[in-house]
Amino acid sequence: MPKILNISPETKLDLEKVIGKCISILGIRGSGKTNTSAVILEEMLKYKYPMTIVDIDGEYWGLKEKYELLVVGKSKNVDIEVNVEHARQIAEVSISKNIPVILDMSGFLYEDTYEFLLNYMEEIxxxxxxxxxxYEIILEEAHEFIPQGTKNELKEILTRIALRGRKRGLGIIILSQRSAKVEKDVLTQAEILFLHKVVHPSDMKVYKDILPLSPKEVSILISKLNVGYCIFFFGNKYDIIHVRERTTFHAGFTPSLKSVKTPKLKLVSDGILKSLKDLTKTKIKEISEMDRLQSKIHKLEAKIIEKENYIQKLERDIETLGRISVEVKQTGMAEISNALIKEFITNKVDQNVQLDEIKINEDFSIESIGYDFLSEDVKEHVNKVLKRVINLPKPKKEMLKFLVNRHPLFYSYAEMAEWIDYSESTLYNNQPNELLKMNLLKREKKNNKVYFRSNINKFVEKEFKVYFHESQYGDLDIIKDYIKKQLQ
Incomplete structure (x- = not known):
């Protein structure tokens, strides 16, 4: 006997035909997207279909009014509070034991949400x-995680699930209020679509590209869509339908003066909760000790690199000063316009010799004089490198500039966002992959978090060492300082 999903009085789907498919639910906020999603989930849960709901705003726990789901995350509505390091454990329990899970990400920082979902989806x-x-994945705010035009590891795994998950039994339901910002390769592969009302021209264009109608006909259909209504598109056929109202509590309701009573919720079995709590507690203790040791190692490594850089700078300055002609008279000490030269010359000449006059141009700098000595081949190579960097999007250039100025320290996206005039999500969507390929930046993963640091020293050595004899390696630091100056 077929298992039927009752979406509306006129729309019924055979669950068997939904398995492994990509389903898209699109539309502006308030058009009925969440209700449509909840209706589909209610219908699947009545057959005890295993799933993971990625709940960005903490709105799906109301499903527990009628169905048994495990809610994990960081909010007052979770059954178990978890951290990033628990992601793989929860994923394993859900898919292996057929337990529907709600990932309540409303209490996570953006960076932690990214890392949690990356680990979770890789495990799934x-x-x-x-x-x-x-097994089903439900992804709210899909434009945040499968964005059009950018690449990252989480987008890659989610796209893989959407395009190739069927052979593994994996289906995905993606929801978005900005369809134009969702990766087109995913939307065009969706076999079942619920298209609610949109108003933005770019979002309307997506509908026009999907539906087998003229642009004018699509515009007329969209104009007829009231709240709860959508264009249902499946099997190259379309129809306007009115999705039934959900039967479970809507935790994401719009606040009003009317009081709303929270319903009694179904509980997950004590055995499952106990085993999960024991696992997460053990993991937290292990990670805490690891965090402490890795943090200590990280700080020591940074200090060593910082000292090595300072030594290299001193050696470079001494070599550069050896090229400068200085007029010295045994009379009185004169004012020196460049404090760094004064320090080195004072330390290098006989203590009985006094400096009367050092003639230096007001615009003098060690970097500028040193760079002028370099060959034209080297300068041309430097300009090519700078051109590649200059042509990058501004958020990526700002990340490079920030990290170069704070070499050799590591920073996460969240930490950089506190200093750079860009949001954390913008930095995420402008991942510096080109700079990583150029070897200008290094990336490390520590405790499920991604950190970046400047790698300019190694980069300059690799790119320019071939131009110099071993005795001239000090010139590499001149190149490095010149590049740093051009980034400002």
Whole structure:
């Protein structure tokens, strides 16, 4: 006997035909997207279909009014509070034991949400390849995680699930209020679509590209969509339908003067909760000790690199000063316009010799004089490097500038966002992959977080060492300082 999903009086889907498919639910805020999603989930949960709901705003726990789901995350509505390091454990329990899970990400920072979902989805993908059974992913705010025109690891795994998950039994339901910002390769592969009202021209264009109608006909259909209504598109056929109202509590309701009573919720079995709590507690203790030791190692490494850089700078300055002609008279000490030269010359000449006059141009700098001595081949190479950097989007250039100025320290996206005039999400969506390929930046993962630091010293050595004899390696620091100056 077929298992039927009752979406509306006129729209019924066979669950068997939904397995492994990509479903898109699109529309502006308030158009009925969340209700449509909840209706589909209610219908799947009545058959105890295993799933993970990525709940960005903490709105889906109301499903527990009728169905048994495990809610994890950081909010007052979770069954178990978890951190980033628990992601793989929760994923394994959900897919192996067929437990529907709500990931309440409302209490996580953007960076932690990214890392949690990356680890979670990687685990789901790997285990689905071994278990080969039906499983559903529900992704709210898909434009944040599968953005059009940018690349990152989380987008890659989610796109893989959407495009290739069927063979592993994986299906995905993506929701977005900005369809134009969702990766087109994913939207065009969606086999079932619920298209609610949109108003932005770029979002309307997406609908016009998807539906087998003229642009004018699509515009007329969209104009007819009231709240709860959508264009249902499946099997190259379309129709305007009115999705039934959900039967479970809507935790994301719009506040009003009317009082809303929270319903009694179904509880997850004590055995599952106890085993999960024991696992997460153990993991927290292990990670805490690891955090402490890695933090200490990280600080010591940074100090060593900083001292090595300072030594290299002193050696470079001494070599550069050896090229400068200085007029010295044994009379009185004169004012010196460049404090660094004064310090080195004072330390290098006989203590009985006094400096009367040092003639230096007001615009003098060690870097500028040193750079003028370099060959034209080297300068041309430097200009090519700078051109590649200058042509990058501004957020990426700002990240490079920030990290170069704070070499050799590591910074996460969240930490850089506190200093750079860009939001954390903007930096995430402008990941510096080109700079990583150029070897100008280094990336490290520590405790499920991504950190970046400048790698300018190694970069300059690799790119320009071939131009110099071993006795001239001090010139590499001149190049490095010149590049740093041009980034300002």
């Amino acid at each position: 993908w790997d285990l689905a390849g071994k278990l080969r059974k039906p």
